[in-house]
Amino acid sequence: QKEVEQNSGPLSVPEGAIASLNCTYSDRGSQSFFWYRQYSGKSPELIMSIYSNGDKEDGRFTAQLNKASQYVSLLIRDSQPSDSATYLCAVKGGGGFKTIFGAGTRLFVKA
Amino acid sequence: DGGITQSPKYLFRKEGQNVTLSCEQNLNHDAMYWYRQDPGQGLRLIYYSQIVNDFQKGDIAEGYSVSREKKESFPLTVTSAQKNPTAFYLCASSANRKDEKLFFGSGTQLSVL
Numbered sequence: 001q002k003e004v005e006q007n008s009g010p011l012s013v014p015e016g017a018i019a020s021l022n023c024t025y026s027d028r029g030s031q032s033f034f035w036y037r038q039y040s041g042k043s044p045e046l047i048m049s050i051y052s053n054g055d056k057e058d059g060r061f062t063a064q065l066n067k068a069s070q071y072v073s074l075l076i077r078d079s080q081p082s083d084s085a086t087y088l089c090a091v092k093g094g095g096g097f098k099t100i101f102g103a104g105t106r107l108f109v110k111a
Numbered sequence: 112d113g114g115i116t117q118s119p120k121y122l123f124r125k126e127g128q129n130v131t132l133s134c135e136q137n138l139n140h141d142a143m144y145w146y147r148q149d150p151g152q153g154l155r156l157i158y159y160s161q162i163v164n165d166f167q168k169g170d171i172a173e174g175y176s177v178s179r180e181k182k183e184s185f186p187l188t189v190t191s192a193q194k195n196p197t198a199f200y201l202c203a204s205s206a207n208r209k210d211e212k213l214f215f216g217s218g219t220q221l222s223v224l
Binding site for chain 1: 142146151152153154155156159161167169170201211212213214215216217218
C-alpha cells in the first residue's frame with residue numbers, strides 16, 4: 001500500500017466549476033497535510049496546509065481533513081484555465097522529518 | 112529576493128561519470144532536502160540535512176552523496192553507482208526541523224547520454 005495515494009487523473013472540469021481533488025494516507029500518526037501545485041516542467045509550490053480536522057479556506061481553495069478516515073481533499077472553486085496543473089498531496093508524520101508525497105493528480109480546466 | 116537557486120537547469124551524464132547538482136539558498140533556512148521526481152510519480156526523498164555538517168539518508172540514497180559545509184549550500188552528487196539517474200531533481204528547504212512548509216528550487220533535469 002502506498003503511503004499517500006491520489007487518483008492520477010486527468011481530472012477535467014469546465015471553467016467556473018468546482019474541482020475536487022482527493023488524497024488518502026496510511027500513517028495514522030500523520031500530523032501535517034499539504035497541497036502543492038506543480039506546473040509542467042516547474043517546481044512544486046505550496047498552496048494549502050491543514051493540521052486539524054475540518055475545513056480550511058483560502059480564497060478559491062478549501063482544504064478538508066478527516067483524520068478518522070485518513071482522507072484529505074482540496075476543492076478549487078470557480079476553476080480557471082490557469083489552475084491547470086498537477087496537484088500533489090503531501091503528508092508529514094508526527095515527530096518525523098520526512099514529507100511524503102503522492103504521485104499527484106493532473107487537473108485540466110477547459111475554457 | 113530570497114529563494115533557492117539550482118543549477119544547472121539541464122545536465123547530461125556520460126556512462127561512469129559523477130555529476131554534481133548545485134543548490135544554494137539565501138532564505139537563512141536550517142533544513143535542506145533533495146528530492147527526485149520521475150514522470151507520473153511523486154517526489155522521493157534522497158537526502159536531507161537539518162544543520163550544517165550533518166545529513167541523513169532518505170528513502171533512495173543509494174548512488175548519491177551530499178555535503179553540507181555551509182548553511183546556504185547543499186550540493187548533490189550523482190555517482191556512477193546510480194544506474195538509473197534520469198529524473199527531475201528538486202532541492203528544497205524549510206526554516207527549521209519543525210517547520211514543515213517546503214520551498215523548492217526550480218529543479219535540474221538530469222539525462223544520460
